[in-house]
Amino acid sequence: MKIIGINASPRKNANTQTLVEAILSGAEKNGAETRMVNLRELKINGCLGCEGCKKHLGQCVQKDDLTPLLQDLTTYDAIVLGTPVYWFHVSAQFKMLVDRLYSFMQHTDPETGEAVMKFEFPAGKKFVFVLSRGDAQPAEVLPQLYDHLNEWLNIIPLSLGAANIEFFHQYGAEIDRKAARKSEELIQKAEALGEGL
Ligand SMILES: Cc1cc2nc3c(=O)[nH]c(=O)nc-3n(C[C@H](O)[C@H](O)[C@H](O)COP(=O)(O)O)c2cc1C
Numbered sequence: 500m501k502i503i504g505i506n507a508s509p510r511k512n513a514n515t516q517t518l519v520e521a522i523l524s525g526a527e528k529n530g531a532e533t534r535m536v537n538l539r540e541l542k543i544n545g546c547l548g549c550e551g552c553k554k555h556l557g558q559c560v561q562k563d564d565l566t567p568l569l570q571d572l573t574t575y576d577a578i579v580l581g582t583p584v585y586w587f588h589v590s591a592q593f594k595m596l597v598d599r600l601y602s603f604m605q606h607t608d609p610e611t612g613e614a615v616m617k618f619e620f621p622a623g624k625k626f627v628f629v630l631s632r633g634d635a636q637p638a639e640v641l642p643q644l645y646d647h648l649n650e651w652l653n654i655i656p657l658s659l660g661a662a663n664i665e666f667f668h669q670y671g672a673e674i675d676r677k678a679a680r681k682s683e684e685l686i687q688k689a690e691a692l693g694e695g696l
Contacts, residue, residue: 500526500529500530500531500532500576500577500696501531501532501533501534501574501575501576501577502523502526502531502532502533502534502575502576502577502578502579502693502696503533503534503535503536503571503572503575503577503578503579504519504520504522504523504533504534504535504536504579504581505519505536505538505578505579505580505581505596506519506520506535506536506537506538506539506581507538507580507581507582507583507589507590507592507593507596508539508581508582508583508590508592508631509539509590509592510539510583510676511537511539512676513583513631513676513677514583514631514669514672514675514676514677514678514679514680515581515582515583515629515630515631516537516581517677517679517680517686518581518629518631518667518669518679518685518686518689519535519579519581519629520535521679521686521689521690521693522579522627522629522667522689522690522692522693522696523535523579523693524690524693525689525690525691525692525693525694525695525696526577526693526694526696527693528690528693528694529693529694529696531577531693531696534575536568538592538593538595538596539592541563541564541565541568542563542564543563543564543565543592543595543596544561544563544565544595545594545595545598545599546559546595546598546599546601547560547561552601552602552603553605553606553607556602556603556605556619557569557570557573557602557603557619557620558570558602559599559602561599565595565596565599569599569600569602569603572620573620573621575624576624576625577624577625577626577627577696578624578625578626578627579626579627579629579693580593580596580626580627580628580629581628581629581630581631582628582629582630582631583630583631583632584630584631584632584633584634584648587644587645587647587648588648589648589652597655600618600620600655600659603618603619603620603659604616604617604618604619604658605617605618605619618658618659618660620659620660621660622659622660622661622662623660623661623662624656624659624660624661624662625661625662625663625664625665625696626655626656626659626661626663626664626665627664627665627666627667627692627696628652628664628665628666628667629667629669629689630648630666630667630668630669631669631672631679632668632669632670632671632672633671633672633673633674634670634671635670635671635673636670637668637670649666652666665692667688667689667692669685
């Protein structure tokens with residue numbers, strides 16, 4: 500089992516990173532081979548919308564650190580994606596990663612020219628989303644602000660033919676970057692999720 504964890508928080512060693520790492524560490528206990536990536540350490544750009552990937556599906560034309568990472572993603576059995584909640588949505592780094600997954604999307608049949616909606620990404624992978632929030636209230640308290648986020652996140656693995664999708668939420672981190680690390684219960688839950696992968 501190969502698992503990659505991607506942390507899209509710009510804060511070093513903060514909550515999202517801690518929880519993604521705890522999931523990987525749980526998975527390692529069961530013999531998984533893991534890789535951890537912190538997007539803040541990479542030079543990454545947003546999607547240019549150039550449609551160059553439609554000539555060579557799955558290959559983004561940009562020459563930055565995300566291009567090889569996108570290719571690498573296809574080789575893992577499970578993908579753990581972590582983001583802090585920023586303005587009721589994901590971080591900018593996380594959105595850049597998601598937009599670049601467009602390079603796997605085929606929207607036109609190359610032979611007939613008809614509209615299709617297909618992702619050339621190996622199906623059957625497990626996906627886990629890790630979200631860290633400052634607000635202490637569970638998302639259900641303000642469904643109008645947070646429901647859209649879960650629905651939007653769900654669409655990503657569904658488009659990529661995922662076998663399984665799980666969510667791991669941390670509430671009430673406020674501005675304390677060590678809040679997750681201080682909660683033994685949360686770390687144990689994250690490790691258990693990883694062991695279950
Ligand atoms: C720009 C910005 C926007 C934020 N927006 C929200 C928000 O909409 N809801 C929320 O609960 N917390 C919000 N927060 C708090 C973060 O989600 C919280 O501090 C989180 O734990 C950060 O993750 P990290 O510790 O991994 O960096 C925001 C923080 C920043 C810096």
